[in-house]
Amino acid sequence: MSIINYxxxxxxxxxxxxxxxxxxxxxxxxxxxxxxxxxxxGDLVSLATAADRTLFFDFLPLNAVVIKGFVTKFQLYTVxxxxxxxxxxQLVLRSVDGVVFVADSQWExxxxxxxxxxxxxxxxxxxxxxxxxTPYVIQYNKRDLENIAPVNYLEYVLNNRKKRVQSFExxxxxxxxxxxxxxxxxxxxxxxFSKQSDTPETAGPRVAVPMEAAGAR
Amino acid sequence: MNGIPFLTIQDVATLDGVLADFLTKSEAExxxxxxxxxxxxxxxxxxxxxxxxxxxxxAAGSFAATRELAxxxxxxxxxxxxxxxxxxHIFMNSVDDGTIMITVFxxxxxxxxxxxxxxxxxxxxxxxxxxxSRGGHGFxxxxxxxxxxxxxxxx
Numbered sequence: 078m079s080i081i082n083y084x085x086x087x088x089x090x091x092x093x094x095x096x097x098x099x100x101x102x103x104x105x106x107x108x109x110x111x112x113x114x115x116x117x118x119g120d121l122v123s124l125a126t127a128a129d130r131t132l133f134f135d136f137l138p139l140n141a142v143v144i145k146g147f148v149t150k151f152q153l154y155t156v157x158x159x160x161x162x163x164x165x166x167q168l169v170l171r172s173v174d175g176v177v178f179v180a181d182s183q184w185e186x187x188x189x190x191x192x193x194x195x196x197x198x199x200x201x202x203x204x205x206x207x208x209x210x211t212p213y214v215i216q217y218n219k220r221d222l223e224n225i226a227p228v229n230y231l232e233y234v235l236n237n238r239k240k241r242v243q244s245f246e247x248x249x250x251x252x253x254x255x256x257x258x259x260x261x262x263x264x265x266x267x268x269x270f271s272k273q274s275d276t277p278e279t280a281g282p283r284v285a286v287p288m289e290a291a292g293a294r
Numbered sequence: 295m296n297g298i299p300f301l302t303i304q305d306v307a308t309l310d311g312v313l314a315d316f317l318t319k320s321e322a323e324x325x326x327x328x329x330x331x332x333x334x335x336x337x338x339x340x341x342x343x344x345x346x347x348x349x350x351x352x353a354a355g356s357f358a359a360t361r362e363l364a365x366x367x368x369x370x371x372x373x374x375x376x377x378x379x380x381x382x383h384i385f386m387n388s389v390d391d392g393t394i395m396i397t398v399f400x401x402x403x404x405x406x407x408x409x410x411x412x413x414x415x416x417x418x419x420x421x422x423x424x425x426x427s428r429g430g431h432g433f434x435x436x437x438x439x440x441x442x443x444x445x446x447x448x449x
Contacts, residue, residue, distance in 0.1 A: 080333050089333045091331055133355055138348065154351075173331070255448075256446055256448040260445050260446055
């Protein structure tokens with residue numbers, strides 16, 4: 078849950094990259110860390126095994142825009158994708174404000190994608206949250222590979238809820254649409270946040286949410 | 295995100311007073327109050343020695359992981375954790391169900407002293423945090439405050 082600090086004039090948000098094992102969550106954070114202005118980020122912390130598989134989480138703190146004198150701070154986390162680490166995923170999801178679901182576009186990964194998406198819903202439910210009330214976007218990653226499912230199939234499988242969300246064709250290793258999806262979920266999150274103020278002048282949507290953001294479907 | 299807690303300038307001043315008193319008595323270097331999701335609520339002491347944001351994220355993870363360990367031996371959680379280094383150490387204790395207090399200290403003091411004073415400090419912090427304002431945070435912005443350009447730029 079976000080916290081507003083009127084003394085340090087900061088607002089903190091937590092975004093979690095979720096998805097099956099080896100889908101590219103850590104690669105997303107690595108690219109963002111590499112390409113974002115160093116003044117706006119902290120260190121990338123990875124708690125990984127010797128084989129570079131995420132054991133606990135990866136963590137990257139970012140500073141974004143200043144809104145009315147308040148610095149918006151985003152903390153990016155990844156979860157370990159391997160099935161056995163479900164308890165860890167629940168811990169990392171605690172106090173989550175937004176989610177980027179990273180799907181692996183390869184045909185043979187489709188079952189794992191669906192399983193991971195269901196696992197996300199289950200773990201949110203354990204915190205009395207639902208995807209309907211959690212800002213999220215979907216990445217279809219690894220679009221540069223040959224054996225990949227078409228986007229309309231992925232949309233049918235993973236983005237077929239009552240309310241469809243923004244999705245992105247991503248190549249996280251080259252950075253294609255990595256920032257577009259981060260910006261999209263951040264905008265949606267801020268949009269929701271702005272609506273939560275109960276002051277009369279803030280009723281209704283007050284933040285621009287570019288639904289046709291670069292790369293958005 | 296319903297019921298977003300917010301710290302007013304007065305809240306932070308009061309919290310700083312409690313934490314400053316704790317650091318004086320315990321002779322620790324730094325103390326950070328975080329929520330269990332890893333967000334920093336308040337901090338006091340020498341901030342130049344480390345990145346507090348990362349310490350908070352890792353400490354929340356560590357505390358959560360050991361909570362699972364505690365359950366395996368029939369405990370709800372471990373109320374306190376101590377990581378001993380060669381020169382610098384970390385002591386973490388539970389403030390309430392949603393909050394943890396982290397204290398970093400060196401050779402000037404002992405874990406016993408830190409543990410002793412952190413207990414009453416945690417109680418005071420818990421009382422203060424329970425009284426925090428929630429809900430309508432009164433902070434608002436609109437489309438003109440946040441441009442349609444990217445929040446984060448790919449350089």
